[in-house]
Amino acid sequence: MSSIREVAQIAGVSPATVSRVMNGTAKVDPVKREKVLKAIEKTGFVPNEVARSLFRKSAKLIGLIIPSIQNPYFTQLASTIEEAAKEKGYRVFLCDVGIDGESIADTLQMLESKNADGVVLAAYTPDTEAYLPKLNIPVVAIDCRNSTEHVRASLYCDYYRGGRMAMEHLIETGCKNVVCIKGDQNLFSARMRYEGYRDVCTEHHIREQTVDCDYDFIAGLAMTEKLLKQFPEVDGILACNDIVAISTYKFLRKKHICVPEQVQLVGFDDIHLTRLVSPELTTIHQPITEMANRAVELLTDENREHPDMPEVFPVSLIKRETTGKDEIR
Amino acid sequence: MSSIREVAQIAGVSPATVSRVMNGTAKVDPVKREKVLKAIEKTGFVPNEVARSLFRKSAKLIGLIIPSIQNPYFTQLASTIEEAAKEKGYRVFLCDVGIDGESIADTLQMLESKNADGVVLAAYTPDTEAYLPKLNIPVVAIDCRNSTEHVRASLYCDYYRGGRMAMEHLIETGCKNVVCIKGDQNLFSARMRYEGYRDVCTEHHIREQTVDCDYDFIAGLAMTEKLLKQFPEVDGILACNDIVAISTYKFLRKKHICVPEQVQLVGFDDIHLTRLVSPELTTIHQPITEMANRAVELLTDENREHPDMPEVFPVSLIKRETTGKDEIR
DNA sequence: CTGAAAGCGCTTACAG
DNA sequence: CTGAAAGCGCTTACAG
16 A cells, blocks of 8 residues: 555655546646656555544545445435445445444544545434534435524425325325325424324324334334224325335235235325235335435535525425225336 | 633643543542543533544544445444444444446555445446555455455355345245246345355256346336246246246236236345345345444454455245245245 | 655663 | 654645
8 A cells, every 4th residue: 555655656746646646636747747647657656544634634525324234215315325426535434323322423423424425324323413413524304303503404205295285195095094104203204194194184084093113114014903903994095105015015014914904005105115015005205315405515515605594395296006905007 | 612721721630631531541649630530511612623633544444345325224324333343332334336337446455545444345347356455454244255365355145146045945835937027137135145046046957048138226127027028838937036026016017917926036145124124025034233243343353363265144035925826925 | 856854642672 | 640742645826
C-alpha cells in the first residue's frame, strides 16, 4: 500500500505536487504531471480516504439509519438513497438499529465521529429526539413526526390520507365489517394511518374495530388469529403495512378463508413484494424514490435551505388482487 | 464537537492523559482521572474515529460486498454478519455493487482506503480475481469459487449436493419431467446446482431439460413462460434460487397450473420469504448463519489461520408445500 | 508553477 | 504517573 510520499519520490516531486495532480487543484507543469501519473500507475497508489477525511472534515458519507434491513420497505429506500448519493459523490453507510433508542443514539454518534456529512434517519423511538441537539451533522428525518428544530428537514407521506383511501376503498367494494390492524402508535406513520381509518368510520357511522400489531411478519400471523376470534364477522382488513398484510393473507388462507371473496385486504407501502406474492396485494403506494432523492438533495446541496415545514408526499391506492370481489379476475 | 484538547484544558491535564483515561491504556492518577471523566461528561466529547483510525490503521470495520440488497438472501447474510461483527467490536459497511466487475474493484479499493480491516466478498464476476492481488486487506469469499491464493478463505455450501437432493426429491415424489432453471453459469453456486441436477438425470437415464435464468424475479417470470412453451409436459421444476421459484409459482398460478398437483417446485437458499408466501416453498436450506459467523471469525481472529482448502457447509432439503402432491395437505 | 511547513484529531513511544 | 513530541497520510495556505 503505497503512500503519497512514495509516489512523490518516484516522480521526483514533492507530495504536495502529487496531491495537486490527483485532485486537479492547481496547475502543474505538464512534464511533472506526466511523471506523477506514471508513478501513480506504477505503484497502484490509491489515496487513503481516512487521511483525506481527517483533513477535510468530511468523509463524503451519508449515514442511513433504519429499524430493519429485513423489511423490504427499507431496503428499497436504501437502494434509492444509495443511488442518489452516488450521483453526488457520496457513499452511504447503512445502519440497522432495530427499535432500540439507545442504539440509535450510538449510531448517530458513530456517524458523526466518522465525519459523515449527514444522516437520513428512518428509524424512530420516542427518545430519539433527545439525541438530536447534541449532533453536529445535519439529519433528515423520514417517516417520523417532525422533530422540527434539530432536524434539517422532515419528510413523510400523507399517511392519514392513505388510511382514509384504504378504508374508503373497502367500503366501496362492499365491506361491512372492516378491521384495522393498527401498528405501534408510537410511530407517526402508524398513528396517522389509523386516524384516517377512524375518521372514515366516524363519517360513515361505522363502529371502529381494531387490533394492535407490530410491523413484522410474525406479529402479523399472531394478530390475524386474534382478529378472527375477536371479529368473526370481518369481511375487510386494513393492515398496517404490506408485510403484515402478507402474513394476514397467509393466515386467512390457512383457515380456508378466501381473499378477496370472503375477506378483502389492503396493505400499506407498496413494496415490490406486493407484486411478487399471489394474489397480488392491493395497497397504498408511497413515493419512496421521490422521498429518497429529496432526502439526499437536502443533505448534499450547497444552498442549505432548511424547510421549516415538513414535506408531505402524496400516496395513492393501487388496486390489485386482494380487493374488489365483485370484479372479474 | 469538542476535541481532546478542549477536554484536556478543562481537566487541567495533557491530551495524552485524556487519551489514556478514555482508552484505559495506562495508569492515571485517580484524581486527574476523575477530572477528565467530568470534563468528558461536561463537553459531551466523543473521540473522532477518523483520527483514531488514521493512527491505528484500522477502522474496526468490515466491508461486505453483495450483488443486491433487494435479494433477501443477502440481507439475511448481512444481518448475521453484522451481528457477529458487532460482538467483536466491528461495524460493517454494506456495499451493494450489482453484478459489475469494475464496481467490485472500486469498492474493494474504497474499503482498503477507508482502513477497513477485512472484507466479506459475496459478489462475484469473472474478473474479480484480478483485483484481489492488489488488495492489502484480507478477504473471505462466500459463495464464490475458491480464488485460493489471494483470499484468506473461501466459504460455500455444498451446492452440488443441494442440486442432487432437490432432483432426487422430485423424482421420489413422482415427477417424470423435471426442468432445471439454471442460474448464470459464471456463478459457482449456479454451476454446481445444475451439475447436481444433471448427474442425477444421468444416473436415472433421464434426459436433462434446462432453461437459463438470472437470479431475480423479473427474469424468473419470463423464463417460466419460455419453459412452459418449450417443455409443455413439465411436472417438476428445480429453480436456481428461491426468488426465481416464487416467480415461477406466480406464473404457473396465472396459467391456472396447480402447485404441487400438476407441477412440483423446489427452490434454493431457504430465505425467510419461503415461509411467508403461500404455498410455502420447498427448498434447499443453506446454513447462512454458520457461514456468516465463520467469515467474521476468519477476518477478526488473532491467530490468523489461513485455511488452504475451501470450507464447505452442508445443505438440507426442507419439504414444504410445493412438492409432495401425493401427501395429504 | 512548486516545495517546506503546518495542521486535521488522535495515540504512543520517550523521557522524566 | 504524565507531558512534550512525533507521527498516522493527506491537503492547503504561504512564500517563493
